[in-house]
Amino acid sequence: MGLLIDGVWHRDDETAGRGGRFERQASTFRDWISADGSTPYPAAAGRYHLYVSLACPWAHRTLIVRRLKGLTDAVGVSVVDPLMGESGWTLPEGADPINGARALHEIYTRARPDYTGRVTVPVLWDTRTGTIVSNESADIIRMLNHGFGALASGPDLYPAPLRAEIDRMNAKLYDTLNNGVYKAGFATTQAAYEEAVAAVFETLDAMEARLAHQRYLVDGAITEADWRAFTTLIRFDAVYHGHFKCNVRRVEDYPNLAGYVRELYQVPGVAATVDLDQIKRHYYASHRRINPTGIVPVGPAVDYATPHGRDRLRAA
Template sequence: MGLLIDGQWQDHWYDTAATGGRFEREEARFRHWISDDPASPYPAEAGRYHLYVSYACPWAHRTLIVRALKGLQDVVSVSVVGPDMLEQGWEIAPGADPIHGARFLHQVYTAAQPTMTGRVTVPLLWDKVSGTIVSNESSEIIRMFNSAFGALAQGPDFYPLALREQIDAINSRIYSDVNNGVYRAGFATTQQAYDEAYDRLFRTLDWLEQHLSQHRYLVGEQITEADWRLFTTLVRFDAVYFGHFKCNAYRIADTQALAGYVRDLYQVPGVAETVRLDHIKAHYYRSQRTINPGGVVPKGGEDDFSRPHTRHELV
């Protein structure tokens, strides 16, 4: 775990002492957009863009899902970093980075901005033509994959115009209380900060359980980006967040609606291949030594997401 300071890698954990024991996530540093306008600085072109991801990271996971479901595998190439994030941050296996030949992800960041200061995160979307980072903001990358590639993409629209206001509203609550909420609980260094995050997390999970007992999906009668944003947290919950992050009021597997909802989404063709629980458990338990000093990876905790569900009965 670390960050770049003036282009130099530093192995530093989060400074929660400066924020009352509360974890505060850094804003993404690169926020450019791919467009279907040929005059754009970043026009939609097959083979031009390269995505760096980790199977372990929920933020990167959502980009892999949308890339797969929009049929962009041959349009946007990908490099997968290893599960370990130790003294040099995210590690890249030899030969796994065809663009830079980098061994660590921070080297890709400094290739774009040699004096960068900030956290080195996945996902990262690289432009091979201009030689820089387009975006490292997952929520914006999935929207680019959803709509920016025009005829190069296929599959459903995950951000339909008629539902955007509702999607944005539910995304806001889920991001704050669930997606980032598990980290706010797990990385808290005071009891008050932990209690606040824990209580907000389970209030929202209780609300989602009630909502999803009556609706198959979060918004409308189709899968939207809101579902994929929630899914990548829920699919990790029992294996990691329940124990490692002390989010232990209940497991998702012990619920009715949420458990079925996760299995429903997991069984969408193309999604199961993006879920690597081996990478997920190895990353959190081996890399986050401030929380788990011994680096011991526990056995168990995984649900069988291929089990049948009855979610179709809600439609």
């Protein structure tokens, strides 16, 4: 994956922490865009720019919310190459009209020349001050949801009456599903792997039961909790089932979950953010410790545009 140490790039494949367990680094840049000008980063069209990977579930969240909130013209995007090599995330020539960078770590050192840490996507960049506003996807989707004021449109994905329940759902899904698949995939001991994969499937089983009687995770309307779940679920059968050894069951084996993923995929604008080719190319070709040959599987053949059947359940 690689990291910067005092602003110098180092190639480093080590992902496991204590006891063979994968440990994710906390995000470093945590500033905010505000609609009311209460922060150093006021809402403005054309001022902010996203650096994303179409393969990354964390970055995928931001692309979905940007589109659902009608901010595609207000917030620009640069897409990194799906293959992560010696230089980490890299940008194809001409992909970065803002900084002209060819590697994402250049963006981090422009913001902080002595930066130490992992170089991750997404990155929300401020063109006015020339720095990173945030590299935390959970914060970025909330900024896109309510930080752009009148520039944004579309549904409120974090409505006040549902926030406590959304937060509880997010916390559970982050630990045992969103990050849980990585804990399984990057584990370096049998015990760490089995612990993680058991938690993944306990969570999927609970989601299947929940979605049998309510249409969305927080029963009212589609919220950010659904989109945070979706970006993991849409990758599950193609990548996590095989590559990360989360192979007890597929999402397609869960009738309610399978229909739920299809419904979310079919929300206008969302399908355009899903690139399964880049997703598979990134995971299978980049993680050579897990897949030394770099061979990318042809399947699975899943048609997410088929009827979802979720309209049988009334949204509250």
